[in-house]
Amino acid sequence: MTYEFGELKLDLARQELIRGGARVDVEPMVFQLIHFLIQNRERLVPKEELFTLLWDDRAVSDSALSTCIKSARRAVGDTGNLQEIIKTVHGRGFRWVAQVQSNESAHVKKPPTDLDGGDDVWVEAARRPSIAILPFETVGTNEEAKTLGEAIPHELIATIARLRWISVIARGSSFRFPSTLDDFGKIHHCLGVKYCVTGNVEVLGRQISIGVVLTDTEDGEVIWADQFRSSMDDIHEVREKILAQVIFAIEIQIPLSEATKARLRSPENIDVWATYHLGLQSLYKFDANENDMAISMFEKAISLEPSFARAHAALSFAHFKTAFMHYSENRNVAVNAARSAAEKSIELDPMDPFANFSMGRSLWLVGDLDGAKSWLNRSTTLSPNFAQGIYARAWTETVSGATSVGRRLSDEARVLSPLDPMLYAMLGTRAMSHAIEGHYDEAADWGVRAANAPGAHDLIAMIAVFTNELAGNHSKAADWAKRLRASRLGITQEHFFRSFPFSDNAIRERFSTALSRHNIPEI
The missing domain is CATH 1.10.10.10 (Winged helix-like DNA-binding domain superfamily/Winged helix DNA-binding domain)
Incomplete structure (x- = not known):
C-alpha cells in the first residue's frame, strides 16, 4: 500500500x-x-x-x-x-x-471500531518481522495477578522496542485484544504482525505462576514457550527473568524460524529478510564454506535493500570471522571489510545494538581494545538484554586483564541466552579469566566445557590445551592438542594470539609456553 x-x-x-x-x-x-x-x-x-x-x-x-x-x-x-x-x-x-x-x-480499510469487524484490517504486514504483545490472561480474581497481566506485557513492549530489527505494536493497539483471544489468524489479519506473545498469570496464596508463549501468527506454530514460578516476594526477579528470556527467544528463535521456513520456498521467492536469516544460519557455523555462504547471503540482502543496516552489520560479523579464524591468507582484506561494513551499518542506523556490536568487534581485530569496549558498551546500553553484546564485552574485558568484570559479564550472557550459538565463547571467556588469575583447576574445567560445547572451533580447543596443561592435566592437554592438529593442519599459536590480543605480555608468554609443550608452534 x-x-x-x-x-x-x-x-x-x-x-x-x-x-x-x-x-x-x-x-x-x-x-x-x-x-x-x-x-x-x-x-x-x-x-x-x-x-x-x-x-x-x-x-x-x-x-x-x-x-x-x-x-x-x-x-x-x-x-x-x-x-x-x-x-x-x-x-x-x-x-x-x-x-x-x-x-x-x-488493500486496507479504515481501522475497525470493533474487533469482530470481519474483513477489516489495520495495516499491511511489513516484510521485516513484527510482533504484538497481548495482555496476559489472569486466572481467578486476584488483583495482583490482574496488575501483572498488564504490567509485564507493557514492559515487554518497551524492552522489545529497543531492538531495531523488529517492529513491535504499541500498547494502544495490541491491548485492544482480549487476553483470552487465541485466534492468531485474527491477530495477523488485524495488526499485520508475524509474531505474537501471549501469556497467563495465576496467583495461589503467595505463589505465582506465569506462562509465556511466542507464536507465529501465520500458521499458529509455537516458536518458544516457558513457565516461570516463584513467590510473590521474588516477583521482581522473575519479572526480569521473563524479560530476558523473551528477548532471547526473539533474538535467537525468530531468526532460526525465519531461516527454516525460507529454505522451504523456491529461491526466486526468497525476499530480503529471508535471505538475511539464511545468512544468519550459516554465520553461526564456524566453517569456512558456511562463512562464505553467509557473506553471499548478506551481500544479496544488501543488493535487494541497500539501506538494510542489520545486513551490513551481519556482513561485518562474517568478515570478522574470516579474519578471526584466519580463513583467508590475506587477513588484512577481511579486517578492512569488517570495518567498512560496520561503519556502513552505523551510518544507516546508529541506534541498532547489532551495528554497534559489529563496530566494536571490527576494532578488536586491530587490537584497539579501548575502542572496542566503547562500541560494545554502547550496544548493551541500547539493548541491556543483548546477550551477544554482553559476551563480547566479557571477552574484551578479560583479554584487557579485567578478569572479574569479564567473568561477571560472561555469566550474565549465559543467563540471558543459555542456548546461544556462541555459548562456547562465553564458556571459553570464563576459562581464560580463571587462567589469567592462576586458578588453573577451574580454568581447565571451564576450558573443557567450552571445547565440548556445540559449535566450538579450533581456537576454543586451544584454550582447552593450555588450561589443562597449566592445571597439570598433561594427558588431557595432549589429547586436546591431538584433536586440534587433526581438525586443522598447520595451526599455530599466532592464529590464537592474533585473534586474542592480550594486553599483558606476561599472560601471553604463560599461555604460549603451555602450548609449546604440546608441539603447537609459535609461527
Missing part, C-alpha cells in the same frame, strides 16, 4: 518515504508518525495519542514530540511556519492537511 502527496510517496510495504524516485532518509519513529497522521487525516490527533503511539506512554517531555514533529516536517518538505502538510493545533494536537492519494481501498 502507498500514499502519495505532492512529489512524495509513502510506501508501507517497503517502509520507505520516496521523493521523485529517490529514497528519503527518515528514522523509524518519524516514519511511524507520518504514517499515523496520514491514516487519521480526517481528524485532529491529540498529543496524548502520539505519546502512546511513539513512546508507549513512557514519561517523555513535550520537547521530544516537538523534535519528532520537526523531523517529520523536514522529511516531507514542510516547516513550522508554513504548516502546509502537518498543522499544529496549539494545546490540542496535530492534523495532516495535505491532499493524499492512496491505493488504500484496494
Whole structure:
C-alpha cells in the first residue's frame, strides 16, 4: 500500500518515504508518525495519542514530540511556519492537511471500531518481522495477578522496542485484544504482525505462576514457550527473568524460524529478510564454506535493500570471522571489510545494538581494545538484554586483564541466552579469566566445557590445551592438542594470539609456553 502527496510517496510495504524516485532518509519513529497522521487525516490527533503511539506512554517531555514533529516536517518538505502538510493545533494536537492519494481501498480499510469487524484490517504486514504483545490472561480474581497481566506485557513492549530489527505494536493497539483471544489468524489479519506473545498469570496464596508463549501468527506454530514460578516476594526477579528470556527467544528463535521456513520456498521467492536469516544460519557455523555462504547471503540482502543496516552489520560479523579464524591468507582484506561494513551499518542506523556490536568487534581485530569496549558498551546500553553484546564485552574485558568484570559479564550472557550459538565463547571467556588469575583447576574445567560445547572451533580447543596443561592435566592437554592438529593442519599459536590480543605480555608468554609443550608452534 502507498500514499502519495505532492512529489512524495509513502510506501508501507517497503517502509520507505520516496521523493521523485529517490529514497528519503527518515528514522523509524518519524516514519511511524507520518504514517499515523496520514491514516487519521480526517481528524485532529491529540498529543496524548502520539505519546502512546511513539513512546508507549513512557514519561517523555513535550520537547521530544516537538523534535519528532520537526523531523517529520523536514522529511516531507514542510516547516513550522508554513504548516502546509502537518498543522499544529496549539494545546490540542496535530492534523495532516495535505491532499493524499492512496491505493488504500484496494488493500486496507479504515481501522475497525470493533474487533469482530470481519474483513477489516489495520495495516499491511511489513516484510521485516513484527510482533504484538497481548495482555496476559489472569486466572481467578486476584488483583495482583490482574496488575501483572498488564504490567509485564507493557514492559515487554518497551524492552522489545529497543531492538531495531523488529517492529513491535504499541500498547494502544495490541491491548485492544482480549487476553483470552487465541485466534492468531485474527491477530495477523488485524495488526499485520508475524509474531505474537501471549501469556497467563495465576496467583495461589503467595505463589505465582506465569506462562509465556511466542507464536507465529501465520500458521499458529509455537516458536518458544516457558513457565516461570516463584513467590510473590521474588516477583521482581522473575519479572526480569521473563524479560530476558523473551528477548532471547526473539533474538535467537525468530531468526532460526525465519531461516527454516525460507529454505522451504523456491529461491526466486526468497525476499530480503529471508535471505538475511539464511545468512544468519550459516554465520553461526564456524566453517569456512558456511562463512562464505553467509557473506553471499548478506551481500544479496544488501543488493535487494541497500539501506538494510542489520545486513551490513551481519556482513561485518562474517568478515570478522574470516579474519578471526584466519580463513583467508590475506587477513588484512577481511579486517578492512569488517570495518567498512560496520561503519556502513552505523551510518544507516546508529541506534541498532547489532551495528554497534559489529563496530566494536571490527576494532578488536586491530587490537584497539579501548575502542572496542566503547562500541560494545554502547550496544548493551541500547539493548541491556543483548546477550551477544554482553559476551563480547566479557571477552574484551578479560583479554584487557579485567578478569572479574569479564567473568561477571560472561555469566550474565549465559543467563540471558543459555542456548546461544556462541555459548562456547562465553564458556571459553570464563576459562581464560580463571587462567589469567592462576586458578588453573577451574580454568581447565571451564576450558573443557567450552571445547565440548556445540559449535566450538579450533581456537576454543586451544584454550582447552593450555588450561589443562597449566592445571597439570598433561594427558588431557595432549589429547586436546591431538584433536586440534587433526581438525586443522598447520595451526599455530599466532592464529590464537592474533585473534586474542592480550594486553599483558606476561599472560601471553604463560599461555604460549603451555602450548609449546604440546608441539603447537609459535609461527
